[in-house]
Amino acid sequence: MLAQVSISQVTRPLMKSLNIAYNPRIDQLRWLAATIVFLFHFNIEYRSLGGNGIGSKWLGLLSEGHTGVGLFFTLSGFLFMQIALHKETIVYGDFLRNRLLRIAPLFLTIFMVATSIGRDKFQPQDILYIFTSNLGMAPTSLTVITGAAWCISLEFTFYLIFPFLARFAMERGPRYLVKLLLLMLFFKVASYTVSDKGTLMFFSTFVGRFDQFLVGMLAAMLYRQRSASLHRASPFLVPLAAVLVVANSAMQATVAPFDPAQAKSLFWIFWSTLESVGWAIFIVAWVSFDKGLPVWLEKVLCHGGKVSFSFYLLHMAMLHLLAQSVGMLQIPGLGVGNAVLMLVGSYAATWALATISYSTIEEPFLRMRRAYGAIKPPTLVEAK
Template identity: 65%
Template sequence: MKSLNIAYNPRIDQLRWLAALIVFLFHFHIEARGHGAPPLAGSWWGIVTEGQTGVGLFFTLSGFLFMQIAQHQKTIVYSDFLRNRILRIMPLFLVVFLLATSIGRDRFQPQDVLYLLTTNLGNSPTSASVVTGAAWCISLEFLFYLVFPFIARFTLEQGPRYLVRLLVLMLLFKLAAYGENGRSTLMYFSTFVGRFDQFLVGMLAATLYPRVQPWLERHAAWLAPLALFLAVANTALQARVAPFGDTHAPFWITWSLQESVVWAGVIVAWVSLRRALPGWLERALCHGGKVSFSFYLLHAAVIHTLGRTFGLPALTGNAAADTVLLGILVYALTWAIATLSYRTVEEPFLRMRRSYGVAEGVPRSSM
């Protein structure tokens, strides 16, 4: 997805594709297991069995990209920034929210409309159904948008140390909150306390990146695979020590910070990669990134609907092979539906965006 505020970098879209793929594999695995698919034994499958880590990549990548824009533009016009963010996420998010309230028609209460801004908390209509459950993180992302222009300004004024101070505060909040919530894992997973530091780590990575960019570009050919391996190893560690099903593990106090630092390594290594992938693969991954928002919000609906309708078909007679083949088919269908959704719901509103920054030395009459 091309921004009006900074030069397009296809590597960012490719990372969006990766994040959406990881979350897809996570939810497909859960659905397939419910229909008799064989389990993925061993912690090294953590990138799938703990695939919620894809959300951590999304949050970290958002912080990285927006801070890069802030560094480029120097000044962000708050009203224009929010206008662009609303045009970017609200049309499809509202469609999914209305779908959720339709599914829960018989349980609907008027105050449920207020959950539009807090889908990550309480008994949000979107959380009552697998079909719309992935929307939990969108209101949290929008919260980050609300405060980002201020944090970016203070960071440009004070440097990376400002973000470090915020990260220290967030760690203190995590420590204080642990003993106050008996389901702390879910708290760290889905709230400001557990996720804001990931956005901040992405911002910090963007502020430090220019200092090491030449070195990263010289060595990205081996750094990118190494960073991806470390991300896989990190999820293997989580799967072994404190998987998501553990509702109150001390490991989760620092998990989101550790997770985002590893993903930040993947981000800076991948965006530094100057060696082109095969043309067809570049185009495919960039398209996957372009439609990743639709893919993310709709993939659970596709997976669950097909699973409920067809279960796990015996395509070959081998359960493992059947699961892999079915995963490929479901992924392809989700890709097609996401493309349809992007072109129908997202793209018309995206054409209404405008630049929200003021590059250094360029006056703006409305400021």
């Protein structure tokens, strides 16, 4: 019999899932995260071709666009905690089965591409990097076209322990997650004192990223408690949350911009928590926002969210391929329009590629998912 993780208390959050109702706002947030990361890497590729990079610190959301990964991590914690709040029982085996069906087909495809590229350097033990794509000399990190896959192993680590964390959080309340965040802060400070490459450690490992999952979970619990008032205040909360996210990125661009070569900075001890708190506020505000967008825009953004996983994992390959084959556009008299054309063209090409990838690699496996949670029937004692 499959192990079950009991979850108490029930609510009805929104999400596209077999386990909870669909909320288009979630797909729109996925689209936003993937787009921010795309713009970040486009800026890097454009500069490598000789173009002018982003100068203003207030555009840190783009120059520090790796923050889109922080949004992905925070959103994962938020979504899964919403499901936990909706279910009383999660079947652990079915939960992991769904997660594998969601990420494994495309991730393994990218992993095989990476090992094919590096075939002459491949060692049998490198196959273990499937489970640790963010550590050491992972095959996916040795080439730019598969480099985005580094965060998948962190995501899966969260999947492995999430049902238990959700159960404990439901039993003990939000304070349980706050205590975990305090422990993570302690581990960050302690790790900083002995790490020679603190910036890269905080950027790409459990120590630097796990708090973002926890912040997302905590945001889901607080959203459940204050849902009605948040929906009423959402027209004001959305712009305020957007300003907070922009200010967060501007602060990082000013104080400690991401540079893998930068050994250490005290700012990075607190960076991921600050980043995820900003995104958590934005997630809660946007999910609470009831006013509809134009129908065509809703469809476009929701499609972007649907294909966001393919978009994220494939965008660096497309950007690099276009840079190598097309290079810098230099249409006379167009000026900055050359950069705009490059941006729009590369984004459209990546969108088309992601749509093909989703329909051929992801979607067939997604149809094999099944519900992994069910409301537990009352016992005879409870029925009385």
